[in-house]
Amino acid sequence: MATIEPRRKYVAIIGTGMAGLVTAYMLRNDTRRRFEVEVFEKQDKLSLDSASHTLSDQNGRGEKLERLDLPMRAFADGYYEGLKRMYDYFGIEYGSPRFVYSLSALSDTATKQASPYYIHSSNNHQMPPLRPEGLSRARWLVEVCYLAMCYYWFTACCFFVTPKTAELSGEEEPLRWYLERIRLPGYYVKNYLLPLMSSVTTCSHDALMDFPAIDVVDYERRTFRKKHYTVLGGVHRVQKKLSEDLTYRLGTKVTAVENVGTKVQVSWTDTHNGQSSWELFDHVILGVTPDVVGAIFQPLQSAMAAVPTTTVQSVVHRDFSKILDSSKYLWTHMSLNAGESAPQPIHMRSNATATESIHEHPSFALITTCPIAPIDPEKIVHTVRFTRVLRSSSSRQIINHIFNRTQSGDEKSQLWQNGDGNVWLVGGWCWDGMVMLEGCLASAARVAHALDVEVPWTEGNDSSTSS
């Protein structure tokens, strides 16, 4: 007797960043082919690579040069196990660029060049560190020794002094309280920890101080002495792999996601002609930032208002005026060994509240993230804005509640939990950690597990190597 195949489930995925595309890939590749996946994106192109920019040459012939990934989407051993496994599975090559960070303090007006007070090389590839111009040998030696002491003290604390968390001690300890508790000197915090860490979180120093200490401590522990990488050739390679044969609707802004009986209704507006439509699905997966979740999914409206977000700007330009001297000095003194990739200076310039980073890309373009000093408008090539999801003590508790299904029936609170009504959340912010690409992989895998779908890159299918 012929067996009747169960009806395939219709799944809508909203958003085509890393989280949406990875989740779509997993469900489409379900070995039992149980899911019909449709992806919605409000932009006119898939978003994982949409902010990146291809530089044209400057001789007017319009030849394409290099692809600049925006954001850079760096990752590291120790923290990004899911991401690395996926890249290896797809044969995406990645390398460890030799970044040279020059740290300097900006004047109040931020219009002048700033002299670096310290120069640090990624993975300590340049030892001893370069001595900044104008700093006497004695002054520099004192600075290096002081820095080493503070750094090893902070690292030891990360391993041996656990931050307070709601689950362990009933209260959530923000980073600023933790740094006070471990008595990390203010000079080190202001001049080293905040500039370097806020360039990872791309937010103001104050916002970073409000992060749960456990996030930063866990990140430090897991990436201690580990290598950092970027994708070779651009993140568009990842997007291409994830979106092969994908069915998607571009220019489609989802306006509401609602439970209707046992189904989930997705309503959207066509961004070109303004026409509104809706469709019913068995499952809906929201791969969008929390502000968008709050706007389109009523049960999470008030909870999402407590998840902080900010807007981050990245500018590709050729205004070298703010870094000319510092750049010249670095290029004269950095080690340029045959056979090794050229170092890439990143100028990190801080004022009392924030740090801007100016990355000298090998293609002779500058990429400024979180600009503080004005950039000559004539020299701007490309500007993008991102919504950056941040962390706070209260948002950590809300997010953990949404994703930890631990309550027994009668203890279950009123707050919506992941999967209720067949609506799911994925994204860089949908896990208990820093808002990074690994959160996309972890949350996508969580949905896959809940729907009983295998994650392809955990099944021992690795097909290539990394560089």
Ligand SMILES: Cc1cc2nc3c(=O)[nH]c(=O)nc-3n(C[C@H](O)[C@H](O)[C@H](O)COP(=O)(O)OP(=O)(O)OC[C@H]3O[C@@H](n4cnc5c(N)ncnc54)[C@H](O)[C@@H]3O)c2cc1C
């Ligand atoms: C400046 C900056 C630098 C960063 N650097 C790094 C880094 O080096 N390493 C790292 O690991 N992480 C980094 N991150 C974090 C990382 O990039 C993000 O965590 C990750 O890209 C989030 O992906 P996502 O899929 O969750 O969401 P997103 O990439 O935000 O995707 C959401 C998608 O939903 C779409 N959308 C929104 N609303 C709607 C709607 N109503 N209808 C339809 N579609 C909608 C959007 O257009 C977008 O495509 C950085 C972030 C920023 C801002």
